[in-house]
Amino acid sequence: xxxxxxxxxxxxxxxxxTVTLTVASWAGAFVLGVVVAAxxxxxxxxxxxxxxxxxxxxxxxxxxxxxxxxxxxxxDAGLTLPTYTTAVVVLSLYTGTYVAETVRxxxxxxxxxxAEAARSLGLSFTQVLAGVVLPQALRTVVAxxxxxxxxxxxxxxxxxxxGVVELTGxxxxxxxxxxxxxxxxxxxxxxxxxLTLPSGIAVDALERRxxxxx
Amino acid sequence: MVLDKxxxxxxxxxxxxxxxxxxxxxxxxxxxxxxxxxxxxxCRCINRLETIDSGSICIDGVPLPxxxxxxxxxxAQVGMVFQAFNLFAHKTVLQxxxxxxxxxxxxxxxxxxxxxxxxxERVGIADKADxxxxxxxxxxxxxxxxxxxxxxxxxxxxxxxxxxxxDPEMIAEVLDVMVGLARDxxxxxxxxxxxxxxxxxxQRVAFMDQGRIVEVAAPEQFFSDPETERxxxxxxxxxxx
Ligand SMILES: Nc1ncnc2c1ncn2[C@@H]1O[C@H](COP(=O)(O)OP(=O)(O)OP(=O)(O)O)[C@@H](O)[C@H]1O
Ligand SMILES: [Mg+2]
Numbered sequence: 001x002x003x004x005x006x007x008x009x010x011x012x013x014x015x016x017x018t019v020t021l022t023v024a025s026w027a028g029a030f031v032l033g034v035v036v037a038a039x040x041x042x043x044x045x046x047x048x049x050x051x052x053x054x055x056x057x058x059x060x061x062x063x064x065x066x067x068x069x070x071x072x073x074x075x076d077a078g079l080t081l082p083t084y085t086t087a088v089v090v091l092s093l094y095t096g097t098y099v100a101e102t103v104r105x106x107x108x109x110x111x112x113x114x115a116e117a118a119r120s121l122g123l124s125f126t127q128v129l130a131g132v133v134l135p136q137a138l139r140t141v142v143a144x145x146x147x148x149x150x151x152x153x154x155x156x157x158x159x160x161x162x163g164v165v166e167l168t169g170x171x172x173x174x175x176x177x178x179x180x181x182x183x184x185x186x187x188x189x190x191x192x193x194x195l196t197l198p199s200g201i202a203v204d205a206l207e208r209r210x211x212x213x214x
Numbered sequence: 215m216v217l218d219k220x221x222x223x224x225x226x227x228x229x230x231x232x233x234x235x236x237x238x239x240x241x242x243x244x245x246x247x248x249x250x251x252x253x254x255x256x257c258r259c260i261n262r263l264e265t266i267d268s269g270s271i272c273i274d275g276v277p278l279p280x281x282x283x284x285x286x287x288x289x290a291q292v293g294m295v296f297q298a299f300n301l302f303a304h305k306t307v308l309q310x311x312x313x314x315x316x317x318x319x320x321x322x323x324x325x326x327x328x329x330x331x332x333x334x335e336r337v338g339i340a341d342k343a344d345x346x347x348x349x350x351x352x353x354x355x356x357x358x359x360x361x362x363x364x365x366x367x368x369x370x371x372x373x374x375x376x377x378x379x380x381d382p383e384m385i386a387e388v389l390d391v392m393v394g395l396a397r398d399x400x401x402x403x404x405x406x407x408x409x410x411x412x413x414x415x416x417q418r419v420a421f422m423d424q425g426r427i428v429e430v431a432a433p434e435q436f437f438s439d440p441e442t443e444r445x446x447x448x449x450x451x452x453x454x455x
Pocket of ligand 2: 374
């Protein structure tokens with residue numbers, strides 16, 4: 001217990017690091033996912049194929065393997081990034097595949113007549129997607145996107161394996177110093193739950209707020 | 215608008231066969247025919263929601279382009295009203311009507327809004343401008359959809375069974391709006407089985423069967439004394455109800 005109480009400030013900075021890592025990666029994953037979903041339903045064949053390939057390849061790899069691969073692979077390819085940035089890239093790429101599939105399912109759930117009416121007004125493909133289809137698609141997938149966000153909070157802990165000192169990394173150091181890993185990680189578990197459980201409640205509230213009446 | 219020998223297949227199915235049809239400015243043509251005869255497909259081809267396999271469709275002498283930006287621009291010259299209304303569910307009635315003018319015609323928002331309110335006034339639902347489609351009755355939704363199409367100032371309006379998803383008392387309010395448009399000289403192609411509308415608003419009736427336009431006649435002539443056996447047969451069936 002003392003191991004925890006003596007290190008509250010370390011935990012606080014670990015939580016902060018996990019939050020920023022999650023938020024930055026979510027921004028990347030969301031933008032990437034929406035763009036990739038748009039490519040997958042779009043009229044350009046090569047973009048469709050590229051988007052499908054990316055989703056299938058990245059989604060079917062273990063996240064820890066991707067972390068290590070990028071950690072060593074990027075410098076070997078001549079791109080040296082701070083470890084934290086590498087973690088944001090990996091988490092964005094990985095979560096982006098799930099966002100893309102979720103958004104695509106939302107797009108497919110929008111009635112075909114909505115896009116037809118928009119096309120018949122003379123809107124371009126991009127305008128139809130951005131102005132009519134996506135706003136409705138995103139509203140229908142708030143709940144599954146929320147689940148992805150919460151999964152991302154949990155997955156961000158794997159950044160610890162390449163040396164990012166977020167909540168899990170901090171906790172490991174505390175465990176090491178105090179030799180009480182059980183207490184240290186019980187506190188970390190509590191901290192993760194304090195992040196994930198309220199996020200779930202927030203997602204529910206958001207879903208109710210943006211629901212489209214039919 | 216002129217259709218010349220238009221043909222369309224869905225795989226093996228020959229849905230439009232050598233369709234020739236010309237509609238002059240200000241003219242109203244009612245298209246009638248049994249289910250599956252290709253009426254919706256005809257409308258969708260004129261608006262290029264479907265591609266055609268041969269023949270040509272010209273508006274003001276300009277053929278419809280194949281794809282891309284040019285097509286989107288020309289498509290805006292043809293307004294389409296759907297059986298299922300297809301109002302944008304996440305936008306208010308007013309936003310539905312201003313979307314096209316702002317995004318496609320690049321009208322300033324205030325101008326588009328003013329004009330949209332005039333149109334909503336004209337179709338009798340100005341008081342619903344800030345409502346969402348789900349809060350409107352079917353008849354009100356369809357009138358909003360008509361306003362949305364009119365807002366693009368199209369050269370031609372297509373109506374694909376605009377009243378067949380409506381309860382009887384709402385049919386009249388939509389048909390009234392359409393009769394008003396016809397009186398004001400709007401060029402219209404209307405797929406409908408509403409004979410009252412055809413009689414009071416249309417110059418010609420085109421009867422379709424199995425992908426062909428079998429007969430074109432003035433409404434009085436067509437309903438009282440159709441030339442073809444198929445049309446007689448069809449009329450006796452719909453009159454039986
Ligand atoms: N997207 C499609 N793919 C394949 N076949 C289609 C498609 N759309 C329509 N068809 C077929 O084409 C034929 C003509 O259909 P269309 O909808 O134009 O008929 P319609 O005259 O409008 O009928 P209704 O009065 O029932 O609306 C039908 O046999 C229909 O099954
Ligand atoms: Mg039809």
